[in-house]
Amino acid sequence: MMKSMLAGFGVVLATSFAAQAADLGRPAPAAVDYVKVCDAYGAGFFYIPGSQTCLKIGGYVRAEYRVWKTDADFGALYGLTNGVKGPANNSATTRVRAQLTLDTRTNTEFGLLRSFTEAWYTVDSGSASPSVDLWKAYIQLGGLTAGRAQSFFDFYTGDHYASVFETAHSDSQVNLLAYTFSFGNGVTASVSLEDSTTGNATRRFNSFGVYGGNKYPDLVGNVNISQAWGSAQLMGALHHDQPNYNNKSEWGWAVGGGVTVKLPMLGAGDSATLQAAYSKGAVSYATPDPLFGYDFLPKSVTLNSPSMNQTVAWSIAAGLTHNWTSKWSSSATVSYLNHDGGAANFLNVTKLQLDYKQVDAGINLVYAPVEGLTIGAEVEYKRADIKNNSLFFPVNETDAVVGLLRVQRNF
Numbered sequence: 001m002m003k004s005m006l007a008g009f010g011v012v013l014a015t016s017f018a019a020q021a022a023d024l025g026r027p028a029p030a031a032v033d034y035v036k037v038c039d040a041y042g043a044g045f046f047y048i049p050g051s052q053t054c055l056k057i058g059g060y061v062r063a064e065y066r067v068w069k070t071d072a073d074f075g076a077l078y079g080l081t082n083g084v085k086g087p088a089n090n091s092a093t094t095r096v097r098a099q100l101t102l103d104t105r106t107n108t109e110f111g112l113l114r115s116f117t118e119a120w121y122t123v124d125s126g127s128a129s130p131s132v133d134l135w136k137a138y139i140q141l142g143g144l145t146a147g148r149a150q151s152f153f154d155f156y157t158g159d160h161y162a163s164v165f166e167t168a169h170s171d172s173q174v175n176l177l178a179y180t181f182s183f184g185n186g187v188t189a190s191v192s193l194e195d196s197t198t199g200n201a202t203r204r205f206n207s208f209g210v211y212g213g214n215k216y217p218d219l220v221g222n223v224n225i226s227q228a229w230g231s232a233q234l235m236g237a238l239h240h241d242q243p244n245y246n247n248k249s250e251w252g253w254a255v256g257g258g259v260t261v262k263l264p265m266l267g268a269g270d271s272a273t274l275q276a277a278y279s280k281g282a283v284s285y286a287t288p289d290p291l292f293g294y295d296f297l298p299k300s301v302t303l304n305s306p307s308m309n310q311t312v313a314w315s316i317a318a319g320l321t322h323n324w325t326s327k328w329s330s331s332a333t334v335s336y337l338n339h340d341g342g343a344a345n346f347l348n349v350t351k352l353q354l355d356y357k358q359v360d361a362g363i364n365l366v367y368a369p370v371e372g373l374t375i376g377a378e379v380e381y382k383r384a385d386i387k388n389n390s391l392f393f394p395v396n397e398t399d400a401v402v403g404l405l406r407v408q409r410n411f
Contacts, residue, residue, distance in 0.1 A: 041105050048104075056103040062408040064095040064163060070400035077291055077384070077398060093125035095163075099135075111142035133200075135173055143180040145192075151199070152178055152192040152220045153285055155233040155258040156275040159319035159331035160362040164402045165382040167335035167360040168287040168315035169275060170256070172199040178220075186227045192220040196239060199284065215249070216240045218282075230271065232259040239282035241296045243308055252281020252295055252310055267323040274318045281310035287337050291384055292354040294341060311354070312340040332363040355387035376406045 038045040038054035045054040068091045098121045106113045118136040123129070138147030150173060157171040178192035197214045222235035239252040258275030279286040281295050296308045317335035324330065341354025364378035383399035 053106045059100040060410045062097045064406045066093045066404040074398040074400045095124050097122045114140040145178045148175050152190045153235045153237050156273045158333045159321045160333045160364050161378050165380045166289045167317050167333045168337040169317045170285045171288045174199040187225050189223045193217040230261040241281045254279035254282045254285035269323050272320045276316045278314040280312050283313050286313040286315045327368050329366050334361040357385045359383045372410050374408050
């Protein structure tokens with residue numbers, strides 16, 4: 001601490017002497033360069049003193065204020081009881097979040113060596129102390145990526161804030177080991193081994209006592225092209241479904257594709273995106289927030305179930321971002337999810353049906369009065385239509401709407 005204070009005091013003295021020398025018409029002495037700018041990787045990087053490693057510190061501080069309109073059925077089914085007081089009641093909740101990112105880069109004989117860390121500190125309504133999330137922490141060398149990073153299945157994760165209700169797409173941070181091959185002209189191909197049990201997407205493995213563990217990591221691959229017109233991606237995944245009621249297992253899978261097109265003719269920075277995904281036995285690759293997140297269920301929930309029903313889910317999502325002026329912008333996203341969980345005889349007493357259709361939508365208006373500050377208002381909507389032939393879920397349909405105000409300072 002004392003060394004840092006002395007170093008800072010030295011910078012102040014050097015600057016003062018330089019200014020006085022300039023006022024007297026004498027040449028100013030060279031200032032001591034305690035922090036040297038690193039311009040090899042863009043703005044904001046500087047050399048860590050005594051090394052050839054460049055560091056960029058970034059993040060944001062965010063405050064959100066929300067008003068809910070929902071009912072008790074919705075809160076119970078989706079687990080969003082925070083702020084839900086009862087049928088036809090409005091409720092208000094708040095969130096404050098601080099994000100911190102550290103990006104370090106060094107040129108080596110094997111290519112660029114990079115490490116990236118992103119941490120979230122969040123306080124929501126009903127919480128007296130902050131939750132801490134290690135959102136990302138990975139190392140890259142050339143095409144290698146090792147650590148916690150965005151799933152390589154993911155492409156489009158929505159245009160609007162999606163602070164409360166996420167639209168139907170894959171959006172997961174997982175522990176992984178991946179390699180990306182570059183073919184030039186913006187074309188890449190990636191293969192990744194991913195631990196789906198570490199993902200932030202909803203996965204209700206242990207419900208009904210049917211999930212037996214994670215024997216193998218998910219195998220994920222994609223082919224991506226990014227050029228001046230926009231970008232596109234094809235992706236696929238294999239996921240192992242292992243029940244605990246017998247020794248049989250099956251492989252789930254998912255495929256998807258998306259395209260983003262830049263629209264400079266509408267406004268600088270404008271874009272439109274369309275994406276679709278289909279999954280069997282791997283629900284989270286179709287949606288990050290399923291109402292029923294089971295990858296599979298036994299056909300008959302007894303002590304010795306002989307086989308399983310794999311969940312089939314498919315989704316389609318589209319979004320648009322438009323910049324009205326240099327200070328005003330809007331983003332909108334809409335998605336549709338079809339979830340077919342099959343049917344199981346629960347202890348041979350009643351039939352458990354987990355079929356439903358889900359619609360999500362969101363739109364916002366964002367104002368950026370000065371660089372680094374945004375103030376945005378957003379409306380988010382979710383609706384579920386449930387195939388009701390079960391005593392466990394006596395609800396045919398439910399929906400909710402949330403309005404929120406976000407104030408965010410990026411640095």
